[in-house]
Every structure is written in C-alpha cells, then in structure tokens.
Amino acid sequence: MARLRRIRLEALRAEPSSFASRFEDWGILSDDEWRQRLNDPVFIAFNNGEPIGIMGVKRFRPRKMAHRATLVMVYLRESFRSTGFAKNLLDVVIDFARGEGILQIELAVNAESLAASRFYQRHGFIEVGRIPGGLLDHDGEIDDVIMVRRLRE
Template sequence: MIRILSIDDIAIFKAIRLEALRTEPAAFASSAEDWEALSDDEWRKRLVEGPVFVAFKRGDPIGIMGLSRQRASKMAHRATLIMVYVRGGERTGGHAKELLEATVAYARKNGIRQLELAVSAENTAARRFYEREGFHEAGRIPGGFIHDSREIDDVIMVRRINDQENVGSHR
C-alpha cells in the first residue's frame, strides 16, 4: 500500500527516512546525523513542503519517495524526486515502481510535466530502474557529493510526463 504522509505521520516519516540514511549512506547527499539533529518542527516542515509517499507492508513502512516542486512560476512544471529508498529485503517486490507510479500520478494531477532526479553514478541498480521507468541521463555533476572522503559524480536524470503517457511505458 502506498500513501501520502500527513503532518500527523511524523513518526513514520522519521523512522523510514532515518532507516534510509543509516542503511544506504552512500546513496544520499544528506547524512543520518544531518537529519537526527533536526527539531520536530523542522521534520514537520520538510514533511509538508512537498508530498512524501511511503510504501507499507503489513503496516510497516518499507519505502519512501518525496517530490519537490520548483517554486519559480516559469519552472513550476518541474519537480525533483527526493529521498528515494526501498528496504533491501523488499527491493524485488515492485515497491519502487508503485512509489514512482503514485508520484507520477500526483505530479500529472498537479500540472507537473517533468520529473528530475540526481542519482549516484555508482548506484547502477537505481540508474537501471530509472531508465526502465522512462528516465534518461541529462548530464553529470562531477564530484557532486563526497562520501567516505571520495568524490562521487551525480547523474542527473529526467523524465517527461503528460496525460497520454503510460507510466513505465518506456521499456
């Protein structure tokens, strides 16, 4: 089951976000320490800045995907996928695809025409998933982030969405 978290779901948000940051530290620009230091008010602010989708299995949060829309009026047709994570033991269950489908449906309904993301150049499984789901590489940021004292490139990926397109049809 996928649902958008509400302001009352701060405990769920904290649990799955911190799990993601602790379990896959090389996959995120933020660290668990960055988020652990946040006040509850800041957690709430981040929860309501854009929709946060969570995948549940038997009531347990197992995945997360956020959407951050551009604020400038001439760029409001664009949004960035953020905080993408599915628990390791659940990655073959289609949860990432379900999260993405829910996010795309929300984006379409809200006038978003283009989804963007940044993914580690070293995260080949994630890059392959995004390619299967219609994203293409639009560029790279050399040394986009540093993990364990190593500079790692960020791969910028883009997917155009519109009403006629079927989710996942770019295979």
C-alpha cells in the first residue's frame, strides 16, 4: 500500500490539472479510506523496484453497462515518458480488461494535454466527444476530451 500511496500522491502533486482528484484530498486519507477508494484494479509500473507509473481500470457497475470500463489514475513519471513504459502499462490493463470480459475502455483526458491525447490515439482510442469545462482548475475551466477504445478484435 505504501508504494501505491507514494506514486498516486506523486501523480497528483506533479500533474494537478490532469486529475479530477486533488493531492490535498488524497493526502489525508487513512489506510481504510485508501482501501475503500481502491476497490477497482490498479496497476503500478516499476523501475528497479521504484514505482514510476500508475493506471487503474474502473468497471461500470450496472449490468447493462458492465462491458465498459473507465481508465483512471493514469500517470507516468516524466523522466520515463517516451520509453515504452506507458505502452506496456496500458497493454497490461487492456489484457486484464479483456480477461474480465470488458469490451470497451473509456477515458477523459485534459484537452490541453496534447501529448496524452496523441498517446491514446496511437494506441487505438478515438475521440467521441468533449465536456466543456469538465474540470475546474486554479486557472479556470478545462475541457475533458472523451475517448474510447473497443477491445473486440
């Protein structure tokens, strides 16, 4: 749990405009609250035993929507970007999702995060819409770009 806490808090601190959650909200959680918030699968990328990335998948609960899941908590330490770690982590999550019978992965990405949007596009995600002002940041409103990848082949 300590490694997960460390990389999640690093992500929230390093990229605050990329997440709906705030560092201040997660930083004060008790161990029980961490466990409750992490009921869905979370995958961590390591380099030499050190956590450097995180990616979670949250399945929709209603039975008619259980074939869908949302990619959450996506982060890779900046010094490891463009090294293949992000692709490997995404591949692990997608393989897991397929094994669970998930047919579609969805995500919301900050419209200002062009590198992230391009990464998802390179890996089969397509933009299906936008939520204007999806996030409120210190600097104002930021649109969310909604992207989807079908997992059936």
